[in-house]
Amino acid sequence: MLTARTNRWLALTVGGIVCLTSVAADWRQFRGTDNNSVAGDARLPTTWSDTENVAWKTPLPARGVSSPIVVGDNVIVTSSSGYKQDRLYVSCYDAATGQQRWQREFWATGRTLCHPTSANAAPTPASDGERIYAFFSSNDLICLDLEGNLLWLRGLTYDFPTAANDVGMASSPVVSGETVVVQIECEGNSFAAGINALTGETRWQAPRPAQQNWASPVVWRGGNGGKDVVLVQSGDRFTAYDPLSGEIVWEFPANCSGISSALAHGDVVYVPAGGMTALKFPEPGKPEVAWQENKLGAGSASALIHDGRLYVLNSAGAMTCGDAKDGTVLWRGRLKGSFWATPVLAGQYLYCVNQEGLAQVMDLAAEGNIVAENSFGEPVMGTPAIAHHALYVRTDGKLWKIENRGQ
Amino acid sequence: MGRHWALALSATLAIVATAKSAEIDLAAAIEAVQRVGHLGAGNASAQQSWPVLAAAAPDQLPQLLEALDDSNPLAANYLRAAVDAICERTLAKGEKLPADALEQFTLDTSHVPRARRLAYEWLAKVDPTAGDRLIPGMLNDPSVEFRRDAVARLLDAAGKETDAEKLKPIYRQALSGARDLDQVQTIAGKLKDLGEEVDLSRHFGFLFAWRVIGPFDNVGGKGFATAYPPEQAIDYDAEYPGKANLVRWQEHVTVDPIGAVDFNTILAKEKGVAAYAVAEFQSEEGQDVEFRWGTMNATKLWLNGALLAEHEVYHSGEDLDQYIAQGHLKPGKNVILVKVCQNEQTENWADSWKVSIRVCDETGTAILSADRPEKSPTQSVEPKPANL
Numbered sequence: 001m002l003t004a005r006t007n008r009w010l011a012l013t014v015g016g017i018v019c020l021t022s023v024a025a026d027w028r029q030f031r032g033t034d035n036n037s038v039a040g041d042a043r044l045p046t047t048w049s050d051t052e053n054v055a056w057k058t059p060l061p062a063r064g065v066s067s068p069i070v071v072g073d074n075v076i077v078t079s080s081s082g083y084k085q086d087r088l089y090v091s092c093y094d095a096a097t098g099q100q101r102w103q104r105e106f107w108a109t110g111r112t113l114c115h116p117t118s119a120n121a122a123p124t125p126a127s128d129g130e131r132i133y134a135f136f137s138s139n140d141l142i143c144l145d146l147e148g149n150l151l152w153l154r155g156l157t158y159d160f161p162t163a164a165n166d167v168g169m170a171s172s173p174v175v176s177g178e179t180v181v182v183q184i185e186c187e188g189n190s191f192a193a194g195i196n197a198l199t200g201e202t203r204w205q206a207p208r209p210a211q212q213n214w215a216s217p218v219v220w221r222g223g224n225g226g227k228d229v230v231l232v233q234s235g236d237r238f239t240a241y242d243p244l245s246g247e248i249v250w251e252f253p254a255n256c257s258g259i260s261s262a263l264a265h266g267d268v269v270y271v272p273a274g275g276m277t278a279l280k281f282p283e284p285g286k287p288e289v290a291w292q293e294n295k296l297g298a299g300s301a302s303a304l305i306h307d308g309r310l311y312v313l314n315s316a317g318a319m320t321c322g323d324a325k326d327g328t329v330l331w332r333g334r335l336k337g338s339f340w341a342t343p344v345l346a347g348q349y350l351y352c353v354n355q356e357g358l359a360q361v362m363d364l365a366a367e368g369n370i371v372a373e374n375s376f377g378e379p380v381m382g383t384p385a386i387a388h389h390a391l392y393v394r395t396d397g398k399l400w401k402i403e404n405r406g407q
Numbered sequence: 408m409g410r411h412w413a414l415a416l417s418a419t420l421a422i423v424a425t426a427k428s429a430e431i432d433l434a435a436a437i438e439a440v441q442r443v444g445h446l447g448a449g450n451a452s453a454q455q456s457w458p459v460l461a462a463a464a465p466d467q468l469p470q471l472l473e474a475l476d477d478s479n480p481l482a483a484n485y486l487r488a489a490v491d492a493i494c495e496r497t498l499a500k501g502e503k504l505p506a507d508a509l510e511q512f513t514l515d516t517s518h519v520p521r522a523r524r525l526a527y528e529w530l531a532k533v534d535p536t537a538g539d540r541l542i543p544g545m546l547n548d549p550s551v552e553f554r555r556d557a558v559a560r561l562l563d564a565a566g567k568e569t570d571a572e573k574l575k576p577i578y579r580q581a582l583s584g585a586r587d588l589d590q591v592q593t594i595a596g597k598l599k600d601l602g603e604e605v606d607l608s609r610h611f612g613f614l615f616a617w618r619v620i621g622p623f624d625n626v627g628g629k630g631f632a633t634a635y636p637p638e639q640a641i642d643y644d645a646e647y648p649g650k651a652n653l654v655r656w657q658e659h660v661t662v663d664p665i666g667a668v669d670f671n672t673i674l675a676k677e678k679g680v681a682a683y684a685v686a687e688f689q690s691e692e693g694q695d696v697e698f699r700w701g702t703m704n705a706t707k708l709w710l711n712g713a714l715l716a717e718h719e720v721y722h723s724g725e726d727l728d729q730y731i732a733q734g735h736l737k738p739g740k741n742v743i744l745v746k747v748c749q750n751e752q753t754e755n756w757a758d759s760w761k762v763s764i765r766v767c768d769e770t771g772t773a774i775l776s777a778d779r780p781e782k783s784p785t786q787s788v789e790p791k792p793a794n795l
Contacts, residue, residue: 166724
């Protein structure tokens, strides 16, 4: 039996979630504004080609494995180049035409080494709708307004020289209110930090395990009695921080994945640990395991939920569907190729783009039947974005907009 | 008439005053962004000042570029973003950039390489001939980016050359300027095909003659902070308690083209261990140098007993110039000591226990020990006690 206090907490939580999820059709950070990979009401084509449904494609200044984000009619992408991967780009394109509106370039102030398949531009930028927070493997955090005016910048490895990983960092920042939260975990100085979105000042800095980690924090909208919490996962713990103060709201011991990121949905948090572990909250701030299922282990991609079902993709292309209520495996399917990018959902269709750039469109209403395959002809490492009924994909050298044309 | 003169004079004075005021504003704005420092210090005033920088006129670009000479990496990014904004706005309005001033700045090697490169890249956008005119003369430029471009042009030229007799000189010329491993390896491969071996170890300045001692205990990573006897004094005749047995110095000459000192081979493949390697370097004069090294292991580096750098990182990537430390060589003999720690990770990709160290200047140009032989050794030398 739920207590009145718990009822109130749940009401605030769910209300907050519903309210904030419908903020806009932008795609403002990694895996979308709410970090859930879902643009439920978007209407996208399932097929495209050189002559069909490609609104535009435009060359990018350099490589990157970060995702595009969409803020209003701006599409923002980060890239990096140079023999030492020390040149950083933030580029803004007109969503309607693909024309570049502006581009700002910076020099990395931190370490720039990374695996050849990755890039300094690995973390996806984030936005609060007014400002862009571009983050790089070198731990350079750069804030620009939507016109490309520089507002502030930080060099977090410049500040903390051992905060670096020569395989490359990849954790993407998130924005909650007026705080940008970054997660920097490596063998050196490891921490999560809340940065004042307006000034670039550090609001708080919390020590994290000194272990390599590429997972990204997640904003659980309204997850703390109507207030946001930011979920941060590591090899030995899963922590919920108050984004404004950095106070630990709750913490749960868990051997979390170092790549695939968590998912918050309704009043449950899905943690990529021990396969998948669902946390429920009978009392505020006191997580309990609702279920745990080894067969729902993710690879590099992160899980998503649609119609009460959890979808988990491993690196080799095996998609597993489980019941989000209890973790029961419902079906498994096989996709072609291996995956870094997280699948994204529009309507009943799941868009899964493998490393070779083959987009496989899965119909979730038909137990994962693949209804179309479309090749971008270039490697794709970054998760696509969906905004305003269009799919934005960053391939190795280009930015693409896919949408229904002539309808 | 007199009234007209007075009006004209006051208008001129107003323009001069406005220009002077703009100069003062720009100088103050530059100073404000140059105060940006660690932990976000100075961002608030820089945020106020950046629009002033970005609103500067195109003919003020040299002033902004010059400011890069005295700016820390964070301030440099404020300045470069302003330069980009000015150039972008100017071109969007159909106006011209000051090409002559940008070219003059590009060619002035008294400025920091990044500022010159920034000037050049905007120049190249408005003057398509800039690359052909300027880059070929930059093979030995202080900027490694310009060098790289110059080398790339020579490689392109070699690729189009049909007269085999002319290839060797082109590749040799390219090698003289090449500092990046990929370009050097490409050139070395081409010259090898033409019957000429490139001494990579010498080209990069890798240290090859070492004395090595170990293994010491590094179980649980505790050895990294433990000052074992070689950190107190270098005595090639001494023996010390190691991890399991008494250990003593032994000579090792690496024949690896990129100078790898592989402790798994020299000592034994083991986990949770630390080893030391010492090299002597004869310098003809006192000089500032860079020590650059690559390793998968945790390292500490000393020059003449002074700790220059330490990196307690294990199996997190490796590259030629992964770590860089500045040091000052004294005339005569210098002693370079490196400690290389292996942890206890069991994955096969975590077996590596080695280091490659080179001495060079800030462009990556090798600085060689005065007693270095003309050719780097190509024959393995069996480890033997150092005092024999």
